[in-house]
Amino acid sequence: MAERFDVVxxxxxxxxxxxxxxxxxxxxxVLILERGEYPGSKNVMGGVLYRHQLDELLPGFWRxxxxxxxxxxxxxxxxxxxxxxxxxxxxxxWADDPPNNFTVLRAKFDPWFAxxxxxxxxxxxxxxxxxDLIHDDxxxxxxxxxxxxxxxxxxxxxxxxxxxxxxLTQKAGLHDDWKMNEAALAVKEVIExxxxxxxxxxxxxxxxxxxxxxxxxxxxxxxxxxxLYTNKExxxxxxxxxxKHLVYSGMNPNQLxxxxxxxxxxxxxxxxxxxxxxxAKLIPEGGYKAIPRLFKDGLMVVGDAAGLTNAxxxxxxxxxxTSGRIAGxxxxxxxxxxxxxxxxxxxxxxxxEETYVLKDLxxxxxxxxxxxxxxxxxRDYPELLSRVMREFFTVDSTPKWDKQAKIIRMVRQxxxxxxxxxxxxxxxxxxx
Amino acid sequence: xxxxxxxxxxxxxxxxxxHLFIIDPDVxxxxxxxxxxxxxxxxxxxxxxxxxxxxxxxxxGCVECGTCRIGCPFRNIKWLNPRGGYGVQYRQG
Numbered sequence: 107m108a109e110r111f112d113v114v115x116x117x118x119x120x121x122x123x124x125x126x127x128x129x130x131x132x133x134x135x136v137l138i139l140e141r142g143e144y145p146g147s148k149n150v151m152g153g154v155l156y157r158h159q160l161d162e163l164l165p166g167f168w169r170x171x172x173x174x175x176x177x178x179x180x181x182x183x184x185x186x187x188x189x190x191x192x193x194x195x196x197x198x199x200w201a202d203d204p205p206n207n208f209t210v211l212r213a214k215f216d217p218w219f220a221x222x223x224x225x226x227x228x229x230x231x232x233x234x235x236x237x238d239l240i241h242d243d244x245x246x247x248x249x250x251x252x253x254x255x256x257x258x259x260x261x262x263x264x265x266x267x268x269x270x271x272x273x274l275t276q277k278a279g280l281h282d283d284w285k286m287n288e289a290a291l292a293v294k295e296v297i298e299x300x301x302x303x304x305x306x307x308x309x310x311x312x313x314x315x316x317x318x319x320x321x322x323x324x325x326x327x328x329x330x331x332x333x334l335y336t337n338k339e340x341x342x343x344x345x346x347x348x349x350k351h352l353v354y355s356g357m358n359p360n361q362l363x364x365x366x367x368x369x370x371x372x373x374x375x376x377x378x379x380x381x382x383x384x385x386a387k388l389i390p391e392g393g394y395k396a397i398p399r400l401f402k403d404g405l406m407v408v409g410d411a412a413g414l415t416n417a418x419x420x421x422x423x424x425x426x427x428t429s430g431r432i433a434g435x436x437x438x439x440x441x442x443x444x445x446x447x448x449x450x451x452x453x454x455x456x457x458x459e460e461t462y463v464l465k466d467l468x469x470x471x472x473x474x475x476x477x478x479x480x481x482x483x484x485r486d487y488p489e490l491l492s493r494v495m496r497e498f499f500t501v502d503s504t505p506k507w508d509k510q511a512k513i514i515r516m517v518r519q520x521x522x523x524x525x526x527x528x529x530x531x532x533x534x535x536x537x538x
Numbered sequence: 539x540x541x542x543x544x545x546x547x548x549x550x551x552x553x554x555x556x557h558l559f560i561i562d563p564d565v566x567x568x569x570x571x572x573x574x575x576x577x578x579x580x581x582x583x584x585x586x587x588x589x590x591x592x593x594x595x596x597x598x599g600c601v602e603c604g605t606c607r608i609g610c611p612f613r614n615i616k617w618l619n620p621r622g623g624y625g626v627q628y629r630q631g
Contacts, residue, residue, distance in 0.1 A: 141619055143551070147627040148602065212631030233623030253621055271604035273619065284608050291605045293580045295544070296630040340630070352578050353609045359580045360541045383630040384544035386580035386603040 111137040111229075113437050114250050114261040116236045116274060118145035119216065120160075121409025121426035122267030123223050127163055128434030130226035134441055137259060138220075138228055139252060141235040146216030149269075150294065150387040151423055153209045153335040153342040154317060159424040161204065163431060164222060171218050174209040174337035175315025176201050179308075183371065184488040185322040190371045191491045194318075201314055209315050209335045209342070211296070239264065239278055239405070246403030246447065247278065262446045263437040264405050267430060270388045272398065272411035280407060281398030286353060287478065288392030290330055290417065292346030293359040297379035301339050307375050308336055319420065320345075322488030324366050328355060329477050329484065332366050333420070334375065343367070343376060346389060348478070359386065391417040391474055394467040400458070401451040406433045416466050418473055418537060425463045432457050469537070476536035482521075482529065490520050541582045545599045552598040553624040558583065558606070559616040563592045566614065575606050575615065601626050 113129050115122045118140035129136040142148040154177065160167055168176075178201050181194030200206045224230050240249035240258060249260035266274050270289070275281045301312070308316045320332030330347030345362050352359060366372060390396070390413040397413040400406065408414070409426035416425060436454040440446040458464050477483055497513050504512070517523070560566060566573065566586075575584040575593065581601045585594045602625055607617035619625075 141622050143623055143627050146631050147629075148625070149631050150628065151631070213628045214630070216631070235619045235622040237619075271602070271607070271617065271619070273617075286608055286611075289605075289608060291578075291580065291603060291609075349578075349605060349609050352605075353574050353611065356572070356574075356577050358541070358577055358582070360539075360544065364539065381539060381544065381547060383547055383628065384541075384601075385548070385626075385628060385631065386601045386605070388604045388608070 110260045111135050112261060112441055113137070113263045113265060114139065114259050115265045115267055116250060117267035117269055117409075117411075118220050118230060118232070119149050119267055119269060119409060119426065120219070120423045121411075121430040122265065123216070123219050124160075124163060124427040124430030125265050125267065125408060125434035125437070126223045126228040127226055128431050129437055130223060130228040132434070132438040134438060136228045137261070138223070138230045139234045139236050139250070140230065140232045142232060144217050144232055145220035145230070146213040149212040149216055150385045151212055152292065152294065152333050152344060152420060153211065153337065154207055154420060155210045155215070156207045156421065156424040157205055159427040159431075163427070166204075168205060168208060172210070172214045174211060175310075175313060176205045176208045177317055178310070178314045179316040181316065181318045183318055183320045183324070184491055185320055185324045185369065185371070186489050186492045187323050188370060189492045189496070191488065191495050201311075209317075209337050211337060211342075236268070236274060239274055244403075247405040262404070263440055263451075265430075265433050265437065266405065266407045266411050267409050267426075268411045270390050270410040272407070275398055275407050275411050278402060278405055280400075280402060284388075284390060284392060284396070286350035287348060287474065288390065288396040289349050290346045290389045290391050291349055291352055291359055291386060292344050292389055293363050293384070293386045294342055294344030295363065295381045296337070296340050296342055296383040297376050298340045298382045299376070299379040303378070304336050304339070304341065310336065320366070322484055324369070325484070326355070326357065326362060326365065327481065327485055328352060329474070329481075334372065340382065341376060341379065343372075348391070348474070349388070389417065389422065390415055393474060394464065394471040397467070400455045401448060403447045403451070406436065406451055406454050408433045414463055414467070416470065418470050419466070428461055428463050429458060432461070473537045476533070480529070480532070483533065486521065490517060541580070545581060548601065549627045549629060550598060551624050551627060553621055555621075556595060556597040557618040557620045557625070558595050558597045558600060560593050560595065561614045561616050565612050566593045567591055570612060570614075575610055578609050579606055
């Protein structure tokens with residue numbers, strides 16, 4: 107191959123493709139290297155894609171892209187082993203154009219996105235794993251080594267969109283790998299169900315979708331979340347927990363998934379469904395303080411490789427797209443100015459700081475630690491809320507005044523009111 | 539459903555060579571009686587072979603999440619990407 111491009115991008119996921127699109131449109135000679143058979147074949151996400159960020163790059167994309175369902179209802183379930191306190195929001199307005207978010211399946215969506223990027227002029231080569239970076243004698247990155255004969259490719263700028271397993275970012279000296287408390291492992295099943303069954307069970311009109319995030323007993327006391335998202339003719343069902351908790355729990359993630367499947371609130375929704383795929387993915391959830399250095403001479407890091415996910419709001423692909431877009435714009439400037447040193451590439455980080463991407467990560471910088479150190483939120487409170495709700499909804503011959511007093515007594519016995527006030531205050535401090 | 543049942547549903551294009559390596563088998567034998575990787579790996583890639591007294595690595599069914607690399611408390615697993623085109627190929631994702 108031993109060729110030369112203006113820019114080489116490693117990885118054809120949402121971040122790499124967004125960078126590639128911006129660069130190709132800007133007239134750069136750009137190469138995207140993808141290790142899978144096709145874009146999306148190595149990629150996994152829960153399934154919710156927000157519209158706004160990609161809309162900026164491909165206006166109105168959802169009208170032709172292979173999306174699954176437009177989300178009109180989003181739910182949280184606070185679970186105990188046999189109950190759930192639920193809250194959520196539904197509005198048909200989200201089905202209006204332009205929608206807020208939808209479900210997508212990466213292996214179906216990404217090839218479509220990649221085709222758009224190729225049409226804009228980028229070169230995409232699949233089945234190619236990049237195994238190393240090429241540095242010049244001054245330590246700046248000047249190319250990549252693809253794991254194939256004569257696999258050296260030179261470029262003015264290299265963009266690493268290699269995903270959470272950011273081996274090249276580590277080789278570049280920008281990252282020491284994730285610590286166990288900086289990443290979550292999620293396992294997921296895609297469960298096939300007839301279209302009508304999905305719409306009946308979730309109370310949806312044709313084409314509309316719903317999401318459920320499951321907290322509390324869903325993760326058997328570990329920090330994390332279960333999820334259930336509706337696709338066209340399947341549901342994505344999974345659970346993700348902090349790696350540290352998983353490792354020391356001695357539990358297998360599949361066990362956790364099967365356990366959650368048996369919950370009465372889940373079981374009926376997926377009953378009769380046929381599992382058609384099983385997947386697992388690491389999610390970088392260390393927040394702002396855990397992100398690698400984002401650039402060096404000749405190099406920028408985007409998307410999951412840069413730790414850009416927001417676990418609290420289950421966002422990731424949109425952050426990837428924004429970081430890819432900005433890296434693409436900065437690379438264009440570097441090409442125009444004939445300078446791809448850190449002096450120009452540092453604009454990538456500067457601009458990212460000004461967007462929701464790093465602002466949001468800063469906001470939730472201590473969230474993981476906080477919930478790790480205060481397990482009562484995922485353990486005691488769901489249990490307590492469940493008891494309160496059960497009492498509240500159970501009609502016996504207790505006069506309502508007495509019932510109210512009983513509920514307050516119940517709460518105080520489990521956790522003093524000052525303690526609850528303090529918990530709420532500290533949670534507000536941590537993530538509010 | 540067992541992990542094995544689920545892995546049958548996925549499409550793999552297994553390479554002849556492994557992309558996962560135990561760095562020092564002595565660490566597994568002497569320092570890690572819990573053998574964490576045999577439990578937390580979502581694809582059950584790692585198995586303790588009592589006779590050979592070492593971890594067996596069934597890399598062919600690896601779903602490439604990377605958890606073993608960071609989850610081994612001794613950082614005793616070397617994790618590489620499979621060669622281009624090899625490994626798991628998701629059809630849903």
